[in-house]
Amino acid sequence: MSTLPVEAIREFSERHPKPGHLTYQYGTAGFRTLGNDLDSVMFRVGVLAGLRSKRLDGRTIGVMVTASHNPEPDNGVKLVDPRGEMLEASWEGHATVLANASNTSAFVEALETLVKQLKIDLSKPARVVYARDTRPSGPALVGALEDGLKALGVEARNAGVTTTPILHYLVRAINTKGTKDTYGDDSAEGYMQKLSSAFKKLIAGKPASPPLLVDCANGVGAEAAATLSRYLGESLSLILHNTATTTSGALNHACGADFVKTQQKLPPSLAAHLKPGQRACSLDGDADRLIYFYLDERSQFHMLDGDKIAALVAAFIVDLVKAAGLEEEIRVGIVQTAYANGGSTKYLAERLPVRCVPTGVKHLHHAAEHYDVGVYFEANGHGTVLFSPETQAKLAEHQPSTPAQSTALTHLVNLTNLINQTVGDALSDMLLVEVVLVHRSYGAFEWDSLYVDLPNRLVKVVVADRNIFKTEDAERRLVSPPGLQARIDELVRKYEAGRAFVRPSGTEDVVRVYAEARVRAQADELAYRVAGLVYDETGGDPATRPAEFL
Structure with missing residues (x-):
């Protein structure tokens, strides 16, 4: 077929x-909006995914139907490129x-x-694997997607109801099958086997951890976590809570990683179950984000977010690289955004290179990818660790000179199998955290004590036109x-350990103001005073200026 099947598409x-x-x-x-508004988008994404595959010589492209941490009426769809990574940026425009x-x-x-612009050879095959989460709108939207795949004659594989990270894993596993870079068996069972096997090797000979409470957000992660638990x-x-995947309105409602991060409190459904000192974590609706938390001896809630996970994991990997005698050859680095807490940045900067990039997973x-081992976690709990192909080859070839080096090297190799390197993966990251806690003999309190978060506040300011706000650095x-x-700099100087920045939202006409200071009341005050400057700058009517900005 060297021309578009126009009649079928029409x-x-x-x-x-x-x-x-x-x-x-x-x-x-x-794409993400109300599920009821996505029918035409799903059909067209099916056609686009087929063209993307043809453009890449028939390599398999992934399509995931999910709206992650959003409320249940929402839905969405995203494409996954052949190595399990996000869609190439230029194709977002297409x-x-x-x-x-x-x-x-x-x-x-x-x-x-x-087709003409990108010189797509339509005679090439098109292959797509697709999956969805547990949202009620999912089946109808998948039906529209399948029509798009049929219209272009795509060789399609339905991976059913599964997590976003498993779909990303499948894409890489399918495309590397039978090569020297083989990533694992291209099935959900292959994913479970790979993670559980690496986990068991990494904790062999260590005392067993107390049970871990897992809030599954009443989403697709509940099914995957139950399967993983059997493999482990x-x-x-694992003690699984919020597993009601068929209860209307339950998905992400007063539970899940986004709830814990934004509300900074325990999901009400766990109040009767979590004991002081016990570890607990929350997944989000499609299981690609992870937030830990615990109650102290006074039953006060403490959150261990993406920054805390990054600090725990990065320092552990740095120590293993040194113990393996590879610190001269393998550079470990960490990537954060401006939202990373200043306490975490200070802790990490004393141990390894820290780079700050604009908000967004793709950045x-x-x-x-520029480091030999690159660690990234957003404060919201989305993140992973990337081992470059050269680093993985080095780990395979390195000859340790002592038993201690040999042990550390084996741990590093097993970590490359435990960590889902295609995308942030709540279940993989959860096992990674549990490995480090076992090796360090840490409970939740000891982990939390690595550094103290600076008090911070995030404020939204509604503006007429967010596009007048441009940023750098x-x-x-x-x-x-x-x-x-x-004027912001002048304000910040008045506060001990003060830091503040202003950035326009990427999705709505608001400007976000983030502020930190040594003391909670000062962080709040700085945030509201900076928000007041923003409000005044946009020519707001003083009569409508929000009271807390005064």
Whole structure:
């Protein structure tokens, strides 16, 4: 087939007309909005995924139908490139153009332009693997996606209901099958086997950990965690809560990683179950984010977020690299965003290189690839560790000169199998945390004591036009409006350990203000005073200025 099957595309497209009043945007999380508004988008993504595969000589592309930590009525879709990574940035624009074509004729015209522009050889095969989370809107949206795949004659594989990280794993496993870079068996069982086997090797000979409470957000992670628990057996006892995947409205409701991070409190459903000192963690709706927490002896809640996970994991890997005698050959680095707590940055900077990049997983992942071992975690609990191909080869070839070096080297090799290097993965990251806690003989309190978080506050300011706010230095400084950064600097200097930055939202007409200071009341005050400057700058009416900004 050297031309587009226009008739088939037209016929299927008419079943999935674009709503005239909606404009779609492919962002970091793909397309995401109310599930009821995504039918036409799903069909067109199916066609696009097929073209992406043809452009890459028939390598398998992934499609995940999910809205992650969003409320249940939302849904979304994102494409996964052959190594399990996020879709190449330039194709985000192509996806947006196709999704917004006003009707079938405009869609076909846009497809023909894309094929010509990118010189896509339509005679190449097209292969796609797809999956969805547990949302009620999922089956209908998958049906629309399948029509898009059929319209282009794609060789498709349905991976069913599964987590986002498992879908990413499958994409890499399929594309590396039978090569020297083989990533694992291309099945959910292969994923479970790979993680559980590496975990058991890493904790062999260590005392068993007390049971871990896992809040599954009433999402697809509940099913995966239950399966993983069976594979782990006695090596780690998981007590699963919030596993109601078929209860209407339960998904992410008053539970899950996003709830814990934003509310900074215990999910109410765990109040009767969590004992002081016991470790607990929350997954999000598609199991790609992880937040730990515990209660102290006074039953006070303490959160162990992505920054705390990064600090625990990075320091452990640095120590293993030294113990293996490889510190001269393997550079470990960590990537953060401006939202990382100043306490974590100070702790990490004393141990390894720290780089700050703009907010968004794609920026973190890309920057982490520049290190031999790159660790990245957003404060929201999304992150992973990347071992470069050269580093993995080095670990395979290195000849240790002592038993201690040999042990450390074996641990590093096992870590490369335990960690899902394609994307942030709550279950893989959970096992990684548990390995480090066992090796360090830490409970939740000892982990939390590695460094003290500086008190911080995040404030939203509604503005008429967020586009007047331009940033530099990884979003830590404003270059526009002119003069505003100098006034923020002047304010910040008045607070001990003060830090503040302002950045426009990527999705709504608001500006986000983040502030830190040595004392909670000062962090709050600094945030509101900076927010007041932002409000005044946008020409707000003093009569409508929010009271807390005064």
